[in-house]
Amino acid sequence: MSLQISILTPERPFWTGQAEEIILPTETGEMGVLKNHAPIITGLDVGAMLVRTKDEWNSFAIMGGFAVVKKNKVTILANEAESAEKIDTDEAKNAFESAKMNLESAEGVKQKVEANFAFKRAKARYQVVKVLNKRS
Structure with a gap:
């Protein structure tokens, strides 16, 4: 394998594991990392992170943080993380739809900011469950 991944x-x-590729949800969009990537430190947004091992794709919901890429090691310091296998599909779908409605009806700056954060969390969880279900 080519990358050593650690999610803390x-x-x-x-x-922790070995991977061929990782796709990170950065604050400026998705970023792919392959073997021999240039050293970088990047902020992570709330979103879906994908890790490709030799055998399969693993998906995780990451709730913000930072990633450090250096010498084929990727260290992710996440505020929170969940693996797709631990997320209930129906609950994630319902939470996503509810958060979407709350965001659309939010009024005022504070309510919109809070609703947007809840929407991003729910969307990340639902995305990783959908990836898992496509593999099954």
Whole structure:
């Protein structure tokens, strides 16, 4: 394998493994990392992160943080992380639809900011579940 991946959250080391490719949800859009990527530190947005091993794609919901890429090692410091296997599909879909409606009806700056954050979290969780269901 070509990349050593470590996902760390404040509670615990979340996931460690080898990968061929990783797609990160950065603050400026999705960023792919392959072997021998240039060193970089980037902020992570709330979103879906995909990790391709030799055998399969793994999907994780990342709730913001930072990623460091250096010498074929990717270290992700995430505020929170969830793997697709641990997320209930129906609950994620319902939460996404509810958050979308709340965002559309939000009034005032504070309510819009809070609704947007809740929407991004729900969207990330729903996206990783959809990726998992496509593989099954």
